[in-house]
Amino acid sequence: xxxxxxxxxxxxxxxxxxxxxxxxxxEKYKSWGGGHGIGSALFFDLCEDKTIKGTDPGNxxxxxxxxxxxxxxxxxxxxxxxxxxGIQAYPIGWFTRSNFGGRFSTQLxxxxxxxxxxMGKSPKQVWLNIINGEVKLQDATDLWGLNTRETQEExxxxxxxxxxDNDWTNLGQSRDSGRTTQRxxxxxxxxxxxxxxPMAALIHDAGNGAGQGGFGGVFASxxxxxxxxxxxxxxxxxxxKALMAARLWSNSYSFAGHHDDPAxxxxxxxxxxTPGKPLAPMQDTPEGVKSRPQGxxxxxxxxxxxxxTGQGNESQCVDFFWYxxxxxxxxxxxxxxxxxxxxxxxxxxxxxxxxxxxxLWLEQLYNKGILGKGKAIDSNLPFDKFGSGEWAEAFINCIxxxxxxxxxxxxxxxxxxxxxxxxxxxxxxxxxxxxxxGLPQHYDARTEVEWGYGSLMGExxxxxxxxxxxxxxxxxxxxxxxxxxxxxxxxxxxxFAKKMIPYNDxxxxxxxxxxxxxxxxxxxxxxxxxxxxFYKQAMGFCDWGWAxxxxxxxxxxxGMTSVGENKFINAVIGGNMTFAxxxxxxxxxxxxxxxxxxxxxxxxxxxxxxEYNYTTGAQPGMTTYEAPYTMPVFENNExxxxxxxxxILDRQKSEDWKTLFFKVEGxxxxxxxxxxxxxxxxxxxxxxxxxxxxxxLGASA
Amino acid sequence: xxxxxxxxxxxxxxxxQKGTLSRRQFLTGFGLLGGGxxxxxxxxxxxxxxxxxxxxxxxxxxxxVDTKKCAGCTSCMMACSLTHHGETNMSLSRIQITxxxxxxxxxxxxxxxxxxxxxxxxxxxCPTGAMHVDKATGVRTVDADKCVGCERCxxxxxxxxxxxxxxxxxxxxxxxxxxxxTPFWDEDGGPDGKRACEEVCSMxxxxxxxxxxxxxxxGYEADLRTGTVWDTLGxxxxxKSGGHLG
Ligand code: SF4
Ligand code: SF4
Ligand code: SF4
Numbered sequence: 001x002x003x004x005x006x007x008x009x010x011x012x013x014x015x016x017x018x019x020x021x022x023x024x025x026x027e028k029y030k031s032w033g034g035g036h037g038i039g040s041a042l043f044f045d046l047c048e049d050k051t052i053k054g055t056d057p058g059n060x061x062x063x064x065x066x067x068x069x070x071x072x073x074x075x076x077x078x079x080x081x082x083x084x085x086g087i088q089a090y091p092i093g094w095f096t097r098s099n100f101g102g103r104f105s106t107q108l109x110x111x112x113x114x115x116x117x118x119m120g121k122s123p124k125q126v127w128l129n130i131i132n133g134e135v136k137l138q139d140a141t142d143l144w145g146l147n148t149r150e151t152q153e154e155x156x157x158x159x160x161x162x163x164x165d166n167d168w169t170n171l172g173q174s175r176d177s178g179r180t181t182q183r184x185x186x187x188x189x190x191x192x193x194x195x196x197x198p199m200a201a202l203i204h205d206a207g208n209g210a211g212q213g214g215f216g217g218v219f220a221s222x223x224x225x226x227x228x229x230x231x232x233x234x235x236x237x238x239x240x241k242a243l244m245a246a247r248l249w250s251n252s253y254s255f256a257g258h259h260d261d262p263a264x265x266x267x268x269x270x271x272x273x274t275p276g277k278p279l280a281p282m283q284d285t286p287e288g289v290k291s292r293p294q295g296x297x298x299x300x301x302x303x304x305x306x307x308x309t310g311q312g313n314e315s316q317c318v319d320f321f322w323y324x325x326x327x328x329x330x331x332x333x334x335x336x337x338x339x340x341x342x343x344x345x346x347x348x349x350x351x352x353x354x355x356x357x358x359x360l361w362l363e364q365l366y367n368k369g370i371l372g373k374g375k376a377i378d379s380n381l382p383f384d385k386f387g388s389g390e391w392a393e394a395f396i397n398c399i400x401x402x403x404x405x406x407x408x409x410x411x412x413x414x415x416x417x418x419x420x421x422x423x424x425x426x427x428x429x430x431x432x433x434x435x436x437x438g439l440p441q442h443y444d445a446r447t448e449v450e451w452g453y454g455s456l457m458g459e460x461x462x463x464x465x466x467x468x469x470x471x472x473x474x475x476x477x478x479x480x481x482x483x484x485x486x487x488x489x490x491x492x493x494x495x496f497a498k499k500m501i502p503y504n505d506x507x508x509x510x511x512x513x514x515x516x517x518x519x520x521x522x523x524x525x526x527x528x529x530x531x532x533x534f535y536k537q538a539m540g541f542c543d544w545g546w547a548x549x550x551x552x553x554x555x556x557x558x559g560m561t562s563v564g565e566n567k568f569i570n571a572v573i574g575g576n577m578t579f580a581x582x583x584x585x586x587x588x589x590x591x592x593x594x595x596x597x598x599x600x601x602x603x604x605x606x607x608x609x610x611e612y613n614y615t616t617g618a619q620p621g622m623t624t625y626e627a628p629y630t631m632p633v634f635e636n637n638e639x640x641x642x643x644x645x646x647x648i649l650d651r652q653k654s655e656d657w658k659t660l661f662f663k664v665e666g667x668x669x670x671x672x673x674x675x676x677x678x679x680x681x682x683x684x685x686x687x688x689x690x691x692x693x694x695x696x697l698g699a700s701a
Numbered sequence: 702x703x704x705x706x707x708x709x710x711x712x713x714x715x716x717x718q719k720g721t722l723s724r725r726q727f728l729t730g731f732g733l734l735g736g737g738x739x740x741x742x743x744x745x746x747x748x749x750x751x752x753x754x755x756x757x758x759x760x761x762x763x764x765x766v767d768t769k770k771c772a773g774c775t776s777c778m779m780a781c782s783l784t785h786h787g788e789t790n791m792s793l794s795r796i797q798i799t800x801x802x803x804x805x806x807x808x809x810x811x812x813x814x815x816x817x818x819x820x821x822x823x824x825x826x827c828p829t830g831a832m833h834v835d836k837a838t839g840v841r842t843v844d845a846d847k848c849v850g851c852e853r854c855x856x857x858x859x860x861x862x863x864x865x866x867x868x869x870x871x872x873x874x875x876x877x878x879x880x881x882x883t884p885f886w887d888e889d890g891g892p893d894g895k896r897a898c899e900e901v902c903s904m905x906x907x908x909x910x911x912x913x914x915x916x917x918x919x920g921y922e923a924d925l926r927t928g929t930v931w932d933t934l935g936x937x938x939x940x941k942s943g944g945h946l947g
Binding site for chain 1: 797
């Protein structure tokens with residue numbers, strides 16, 4: 001029988017330098033929940049010098065599952081968290097995180113591990129092979145130049161040499177050493193990823209990627225090509241009956257329980273979404289291509305697809321978006337250029353967001369005559385065929401082979417702009433929308449401030465859609481269709497206020513010109529940081545299923561959030577954790593992360609958006625999402641939905657907002673550094689000591 | 702309890718060499734004579750007709766699966782092991798989903814569920830009557846206490862992967878019992894109750910039926926899509942696409 005409740009009980013520590021393995025007992029870190037919480041705590045304890053670069057052998061990388069991985073918690077079980085010092089952000093590669101789905105975290109749990117810690121640097125190219133409790137570092141010389149699919153197929157064949165079709169494979173010598181019909185779950189880098197590190201993602205199966213941070217490059221810098229894991233054990237559940245009951249209860253909030261009466265809902269939601277719809281366009285494939293919905297382990301949402309051409313398998317959203325609009329512009333419809341472009345990044349292990357921003361920018365430079373054959377930025381890429389599959393493949397190829405403009409782009413988008421002398425000019429005009437920390441704008445900081453502020457106070461594009469579906473997409477889409485959103489702005493504010501424990505602020509989602517600088521918005525951003533740190537990144541609740549604020553099937557459109565999450569956590573782990581208690585663990589994790597950034601050099605003085613955010617409104621074609629940006633506002637004592645597109649941020653008001661935010665967090669308003677009092681309340685006295693020693697402890701008010 | 706750490710078939714072979722035979726080995730060896738010699742009472746659920754033909758009671762129900770609807774989430778596998786064993790463990794699931802992430806729809810996914818065969822080779826192969834037909838429901842299932850661990854049922858199932866599986870944690874064979882015996886679930890299972898895999902499948906890719914389904918080489922012929930909400934989802938047909946919003 002599996003032991004423990006939710007936890008496998010051990011974490012695998014791999015010293016790549018010496019080739020030695022150690023076991024860390026999870027028990028010591030359980031107060032951090034799992035995933036990101038344990039990852040941050042391990043990093044804090046094990047990374048001796050946190051000011052090093054991400055490619056330094058001293059960098060510590062954690063790959064963490066959650067206690068809910070490999071369980072029936074819906075749209076939770078398949079997520080996996082990767083952390084360490086990143087190499088993508090500019091000018092500092094912050095301690096950062098990325099996250100991917102699929103089956104890796106599940107197999108890790110079934111193999112008996114809650115996570116993996118990678119330390120040091122291997123003297124030769126290796127891959128890590130985990131089969132239940134048996135762990136080996138194997139030679140990767142022959143895998144090093146292979147793409148992500150080739151690598152995985154080679155590893156599958158090597159781990160299960162006797163596997164026939166879908167048959168059972170016995171792992172090990174004894175008949176009781178475990179059997180499985182499943183393939184090993186492999187997390188891999190693209191070919192020679194150390195050469196395009198800041199652009200390099202980690203890829204698992206066909207379409208799961210940990211894209212942000214450049215962790216593909218960090219792996220490669222450690223001479224590590226891939227990690228493979230296969231397990232035949234199980235995850236013990238504290239209260240199996242409660243878990244089954246909770247799962248079936250959640251069906252009533254999802255398409256799963258409504259095949260006979262699917263919701264008619266204009267807009268985007270999370271848990272209540274129909275598989276593939278209304279996000280079907282995100283599986284951009286040419287007309288006539290057939291597909292199935294496809295989901296990570298345990299998902300009720302199944303947001304991706306697999307096609308009858310095999311193109312675009314398991315990809316969605318920005319995996320397609322980086323090129324689909326260019327395909328449509330060139331051909332009037334989706335052709336196979338979009339899925340070819342998608343497969344190009346998945347097979348090469350290149351970060352989709354980075355190439356999306358780069359492509360929009362390069363097109364501008366080409367149109368302005370700055371880039372092209374014999375131009376200031378010389379390039380032989382076939383720009384006359386921009387929008388074709390050929391261009392997309394040539395572009396990705398130039399990055400991974402460091403040829404043509406790939407010679408600079410392989411170092412990152414901001415770094416290439418710097419090398420070409422365009423960083424300042426193009427991030428001032430906004431044609432290169434690197435919103436904060438040299439990272440591509442995703443949602444607009446000027447309009448949807450919780451996204452922008454969250455990214456700025458943190459270290460990366462947050463990529464958390466908790467608010468986004470409801471405060472931006474739904475009213476915007478409803479507006480485009482000329483219908484009233486199903487939920488009024490006032491009701492929306494009520495739902496958010498009710499669920500945003502402990503603040504419960506009725507003005508939480510006021511995106512008016514005043515609201516975005518208010519104390520309410522400071523609490524909203526703090527709530528979001530704490531919620532996602534614990535529930536999403538530590539426990540694994542998927543960004544596309546959770547938070548469940550507005551749900552087309554819920555009573556008066558109210559989703560499961562603040563009730564649902566802990567039903568699953570408590571059924572799996574046991575105990576009776578309240579939603580508020582989970583939020584406190586999130587606050588604790590967030591403070592630890594903040595402390596690590598401070599040790600790396602963070603100060604409020606450098607927490608500023610790129611120039612264009614203070615000087616220009618969103619320009620159509622320059623950013624990813626330039627729809628009307630209709631949002632809930634409270635003006636003249638009334639809630640309404642209103643387009644706030646074109647807004648620019650006021651420099652001083654943004655600074656004043658930061659002060660409000662630091663007050664809400666209990667941090668020194670002058671520096672943005674946590675105080676001893678705040679840290680000790682979170683049982684982080686050792687972190688306060690470390691900050692004090694570095695001369696970076698916030699002064700108490 | 703017998704020692705199930707060792708496969709008795711292998712042990713029987715070595716015992717033969719030594720010229721000794723235990724009761725368990727006798728039973729094991731008896732099974733080797735083949736299914737034609739089935740005895741009432743030894744093979745549960747089978748009964749002897751006057752003309753010596755063995756007739757086996759049909760199952761009261763069957764699991765239909767439509768692999769084209771399946772999203773590969775493996776929730777059914779986790780629900781199966783959770784309700785039967787109190788843990789989520791794919792290796793103990795009586796329904797197996799296998800897939801190739803790089804494969805082409807619809808051949809990228811297979812669902813292997815027990816067919817509750819009219820003439821179940823697994824039941825026939827069992828030397829002790831552990832694998833039997835449940836009298837009340839017709840379900841082909843294992844009495845774990847009687848299982849000696851010879852794995853003949855596992856090897857006898859004509860399908861790949863075998864629908865009978867070796868529970869290497871508890872050391873007995875097991876197979877789909879249509880959730881008749883689910884100690885870790887509040888619901889009643891079995892043909893007249895609910896099935897865990899069917900209940901959790903968010904795609905509706907698994908459906909219970911009381912009618913004996915039409916079979917082909919590949920499995921039951923099941924289309925659980927046509928005439929359902931699936932028709933409007935855009936799957937199994939191109940999703941309408943034309944770039945993203947905005
Ligand atoms: S639960 Fe349904 S969709 Fe998921 S793997 Fe099983 S049959 Fe397929
Ligand atoms: S285990 Fe195999 S032989 Fe036995 S009833 Fe099921 S499908 Fe038929
Ligand atoms: S019906 Fe029950 S026993 Fe059979 S595969 Fe489904 S969950 Fe398992």
